[in-house]
Amino acid sequence: MDMKRSYYEDIQFFSSGVALFWFVVLMAFLVAFPFLFKNYFVYVANYVAINIIVVLGLNILVGYTGLISLGHAGFFAIGAYGTVILMTRLSMPFLMALPLAALAAALFGFLLGLPALRLEGPYLTIATLGFGLTVTQVIGRIELFGGRQGLHTPELIIGPWNLDNDRSFYYLVIVITVLMTVFARNLIRTRVGRAFVAIRDADIAAETMGVNLVYYKTLSFAVSAFYAGVAGGLYAFVLRFIEPEIFSLLMSIMFLAMVVVGGLGSIMGAIVGAGLLSWLDLQLRNILSIPYVGHWLERLSESYFSITGVSNIQFILFGLIMILIMLFEPLGIFGIWMRTKKYWKTWPF
Numbered sequence: 114m115d116m117k118r119s120y121y122e123d124i125q126f127f128s129s130g131v132a133l134f135w136f137v138v139l140m141a142f143l144v145a146f147p148f149l150f151k152n153y154f155v156y157v158a159n160y161v162a163i164n165i166i167v168v169l170g171l172n173i174l175v176g177y178t179g180l181i182s183l184g185h186a187g188f189f190a191i192g193a194y195g196t197v198i199l200m201t202r203l204s205m206p207f208l209m210a211l212p213l214a215a216l217a218a219a220l221f222g223f224l225l226g227l228p229a230l231r232l233e234g235p236y237l238t239i240a241t242l243g244f245g246l247t248v249t250q251v252i253g254r255i256e257l258f259g260g261r262q263g264l265h266t267p268e269l270i271i272g273p274w275n276l277d278n279d280r281s282f283y284y285l286v287i288v289i290t291v292l293m294t295v296f297a298r299n300l301i302r303t304r305v306g307r308a309f310v311a312i313r314d315a316d317i318a319a320e321t322m323g324v325n326l327v328y329y330k331t332l333s334f335a336v337s338a339f340y341a342g343v344a345g346g347l348y349a350f351v352l353r354f355i356e357p358e359i360f361s362l363l364m365s366i367m368f369l370a371m372v373v374v375g376g377l378g379s380i381m382g383a384i385v386g387a388g389l390l391s392w393l394d395l396q397l398r399n400i401l402s403i404p405y406v407g408h409w410l411e412r413l414s415e416s417y418f419s420i421t422g423v424s425n426i427q428f429i430l431f432g433l434i435m436i437l438i439m440l441f442e443p444l445g446i447f448g449i450w451m452r453t454k455k456y457w458k459t460w461p462f
Contacts, residue, residue: 143287147280156279159351161391162290163344168371168387169297169380170340175369176377177301178333179313180229181238183365184245188338190360191218191248192345194258197355200267202257207269215342222338226331245365253357263356266349276350286347293340298380300336309333310378363428367394370431374438376447385446390431397430 147155167185174180195214199205205213221244228240252258269276276282300306308329311319320326349355367390375386442448 140291143291147283152279155283156351157392157395159279159283159286159347160395161388162286163347163351164368164371164387164391165384166290166293166344166347167341167368168375168383169293170337170344171368172372172375172377172379172383173297173301173309173340174333174337175372176379176383177306177313178309178330179316180226180330180333181234181369182241182334182337183238183362183369184225184241184243184248185337185341185368186360186362186364187245187248188218188222188341189345189348189364189368190252190355190357191221191338192342193349193355193360194252194264194345195342196346197264197266197349198257201264207271211343211346214346215339218342218345219335219339222334222336222341223331225338226334229330229334230327242362242365245360246362249357249360252360259356261357263354266353266355269350279351282350286351289343289347293343294380294384297340301380305329305332313378367431370435373435374445376445379445379447381450382445382447385450389446390434393430 146158150158167189171182171185174182192211192214195217196207196210199210199213200207203210225241225244229237232240253261258264269282271285274281276285301309308319308324311322311324312326312329312333316326352359371386371390372383373386374390375384376382438445442452444451
């Protein structure tokens, strides 16, 4: 029987030789990825990795602390604009500008976490929604941030390396993603993570047992916003151009959908959910180019709907996926994986 004798066993990165083996295989695959696939798939990998960072942070807030946010596009925007402004206006190197912009996002996350002390459920959701919409409106009206015209990112040089294409930028994104994943995984297994879970399960009982709700709720918001800020700074250099309209309400809804579909309260679920919906998002943007399906949708739209509304089908599909997940597997894709794993462990009984 596998019994744990101390909390330090919880934060061990490799619980067995099997876990170490598959981790090495995964790292080797990630290193070789740009040499095995075309440039478009490298771009997709960058996009997926950035969304994984956001969803890991949002899962800490929603999945582990039980606080819902629809304003993460605002933190995402702060990270993106903050990184670009620090590099262009103050001539900071990227590796200094990125964490500083993420810390600025964390500061706003801390301030937004203060209403969470009195608000919960739909009321907190509306408050975070208002924050996300306000950020984009403010950015669009300040000339420092380029107004509605947006900003072009500067040249990205780190030491002797000029990261001017998706393949060279890939390794930077993957290294940061792996580090952020490890940090999130270990954070949840520490005293701080257990306090988050206690607040999610019963905040009154947690406070009675000595958990400081003010500290841990605001900390959860700050950590989650920091993740979004880091991802936003990286996202700016994937697009090479940013404007306020990019950071819309639909982006916040997409982030939340990734958490729900992957599985609330699961690091692996956040990764899988972000990967699946990120890939679907890119594929469904050009839904009319999909063989057979695209032609059928075009004919259907011409006959009964407006052809300009075809692009919104991706959001209909995402909503349908979320509904089906909630109806048949509330634990998301991670729940499906756990059920499958349990089945094979007990097969044929």
